[in-house]
Each structure stands twice: as C-alpha cells, then as structure tokens.
Amino acid sequence: MSAAQEIQVHVGRRAVVAAGATGLAVVLTACGGGSKDSGGSDTVEPAGEGNGGKGGAPLAATADIPEGGGVVFADQGVVVTQPQAGEFKAFSSECTHQGCAVKGVAEGVITCPCHNSMFDAATGEVKGGPATTPLPEKQIRVEGGSITLA
Numbered sequence: 629m630s631a632a633q634e635i636q637v638h639v640g641r642r643a644v645v646a647a648g649a650t651g652l653a654v655v656l657t658a659c660g661g662g663s664k665d666s667g668g669s670d671t672v673e674p675a676g677e678g679n680g681g682k683g684g685a686p687l688a689a690t691a692d693i694p695e696g697g698g699v700v701f702a703d704q705g706v707v708v709t710q711p712q713a714g715e716f717k718a719f720s721s722e723c724t725h726q727g728c729a730v731k732g733v734a735e736g737v738i739t740c741p742c743h744n745s746m747f748d749a750a751t752g753e754v755k756g757g758p759a760t761t762p763l764p765e766k767q768i769r770v771e772g773g774s775i776t777l778a
Contacts, residue, residue, distance in 0.1 A: 705722060707720075725740065738763065
C-alpha cells in the first residue's frame with residue numbers, strides 16, 4: 629500500500645467515526661425533546677430563565693394541567709398531575725423500573741414508554757409493572773393560579 633493510499637484509509641476511518649458520533653448525538657437529542665404525545669399529556673421544556681423552574685419561577689399555570697391528566701416537565705424531572713379538580717400532585721418523572729422518563733398522563737395514569745409501567749396520578753403508586761416502586765413525590769406550591777417547585 630502506498631503512502632497516499634494509507635492516508636486515504638486513515639482519513640476514511642476518521643470520517644466514519646465522526647459521522648457515527650454525529651449521528652448518535654442527533655438520535656439522543658431527538659429522544660429527549662418535548663412534544664405533545666398520544667397519551668394525552670404534554671412534555672414541556674423549562675419554564676423560567678435558566679433556573680430549571682426553581683427559585684420562584686412558575687413551572688406552569690394551573691389551567692395548563694388537565695383534570696385527570698398531567699404534564700411532564702422533562703428538564704425539571706417532574707410530572708405534575710391534577711387527579712381531581714383543583715388538586716395538584718407532583719412526582720419524579722423518572723420511572724422507578726429502569727430510569728426512563730415517563731411521557732404520558734391520561735385517565736388518572738402516568739405511563740412510561742420504555743416498558744409500559746403505569747403509576748397512579750394521585751399517589752404515584754404502581755398500577756402495572758414491571759416497576760415495583762412508586763414514583764417519589766415532589767413538593768410543589770400552588771398560589772394564585774401558578775404552580776412552582778417548592
């Protein structure tokens with residue numbers, strides 16, 4: 629193999645590795661984005677300006693949380709539900725089975741898309757496995773039509 633051919637082989641391998649890394653980054657970014665899903669809930673990016681919704685910045689308006697459903701705030705790692713009119717609950721959005729982010733909240737059930745674990749939207753308790761541990765509760769404050777992390 630001549631020196632010119634050897635250089636082409638090394639450049640070719642580097643290009644393949646770089647292209648693979650770029651493709652992986654694109655796939656991972658696409659998996660983490662927020663969007664309206666078919667489960668009847670929203671996945672929302674941060675409220676507040678770079679503070680993750682903490683420190684008094686509103687997470688959501690109470691009107692944004694559907695009764696019997698909820699909204700997943702991916703960047704804050706929290707899902708806020710409204711099991712009954714005017715009753716708001718918050719739980720970790722990390723599934724206790726293998727750490728996937730829950731995505732859907734509908735008809736009183738929080739669902740994980742990875743293995744279909746289901747959690748009660750009022751208590752965080754497991755309604756269907758493979759998860760065996762409830763979602764940990766998060767503290768929120770509801771004041772004047774606004775919800776903030778406590």
